[in-house]
Amino acid sequence: MSVGALRLPGYVDGIDVSSVQTITDPAAVYDAGFLFAFVKATEGLRGRDPAYQRLTSALRGAGLHIGAYAFARVSQGDPAAQARHAYDAATADGRHVVRLVLDLETAPAETASGALFEFAVDWLEEARRSGCAPVLYSYTSFLTARFSPADRATLLAAAPLWLAQYRSVTVPWAPASEADMPKAYPWAAWQYSGDKGHRVPGIPVDCDRNLFRGD
Numbered sequence: 150m151s152v153g154a155l156r157l158p159g160y161v162d163g164i165d166v167s168s169v170q171t172i173t174d175p176a177a178v179y180d181a182g183f184l185f186a187f188v189k190a191t192e193g194l195r196g197r198d199p200a201y202q203r204l205t206s207a208l209r210g211a212g213l214h215i216g217a218y219a220f221a222r223v224s225q226g227d228p229a230a231q232a233r234h235a236y237d238a239a240t241a242d243g244r245h246v247v248r249l250v251l252d253l254e255t256a257p258a259e260t261a262s263g264a265l266f267e268f269a270v271d272w273l274e275e276a277r278r279s280g281c282a283p284v285l286y287s288y289t290s291f292l293t294a295r296f297s298p299a300d301r302a303t304l305l306a307a308a309p310l311w312l313a314q315y316r317s318v319t320v321p322w323a324p325a326s327e328a329d330m331p332k333a334y335p336w337a338a339w340q341y342s343g344d345k346g347h348r349v350p351g352i353p354v355d356c357d358r359n360l361f362r363g364d
Contacts, residue, residue, distance in 0.1 A: 152321075153183075155360065157326070159362070160363075161360070161364060162183050162361075163213075163360075163361055164183050164185075164187075164356050164358060165187040165357045166208075166356060167189035167200065168199055169354070171354060172352050173353055175207040177350040178208065178351040184213060185213055185215070186213045187311075188217055189219075190217040190239040191235045192219070192222060194225045194231055201238065201239070202241065202242055216248035216250060217235065217238075217250065218251075218286060220254075221251055221252060221253045223265065228272035229271050233275060233279070235249060236276065247282060248281065248283075249281035249284070250286050251284070251285050252287075253285065253291070254313070266300040269304055273304075284308055284311050285308045285310055285311065286312075286340075287310070287311075287313065289334065292334065310334055311338040311339075311359070313343075314333075314340070316329075316341075318343055319345050320346060321342060321345070321347045322341070323358070330360075338359055339362075343357060
């Protein structure tokens with residue numbers, strides 16, 4: 150069953166999509182109250198999401214604000230090159246991208262905390278040099294396990310956090326009030342539900358849902 154935006158006071162609802170999603174009615178997404186979308190642009194040094202241009206054109210045309218995200222492959226190294234690759238893919242249609250997201254949710258087990266921190270910092274700095282305002286996306290468990298407290302504090306000061314934290318990975322759930330919201334990390338955007346079971350009007354497959362703190 151498709152469910153519209155939450156419309157909680159002080160927050161804006163949005164989605165994130167990739168080639169996994171097919172959008173049949175972009176206007177229905179907007180009319181349901183979703184005002185922004187993060188769209189997957191790249192993966193690592195070479196991968197490009199084949200649906201990026203199609204999805205961004207459809208959602209932007211319906212009135213949504215668009216940001217691009219890049220799934221990081223730490224094992225491929227060269228974070229600056231990965232950021233440039235993401236920017237090039239996201240702006241291939243000649244449009245500037247205001248927000249470019251470092252999706253950092255996995256890394257080889259042998260990657261030292263310090264090396265992972267340097268990867269993230271270099272990626273974010275390169276994105277900023279391109280003229281974008283970078284965002285860091287990650288999971289609560291990944292941030293806690295893979296970064297030292299000092300490094301976490303530095304990263305969260307360097308870029309707004311788009312936090313993935315779910316009550317369930319198998320059952321659709323949405324917060325009813327601020328009491329249901331994460332407290333462990335300060336976040337600008339919160340992915341409160343993965344794509345298991347959640348449907349958005351205009352998208353006939355499961356879709357991640359998010360809240361942005363602001364207007």
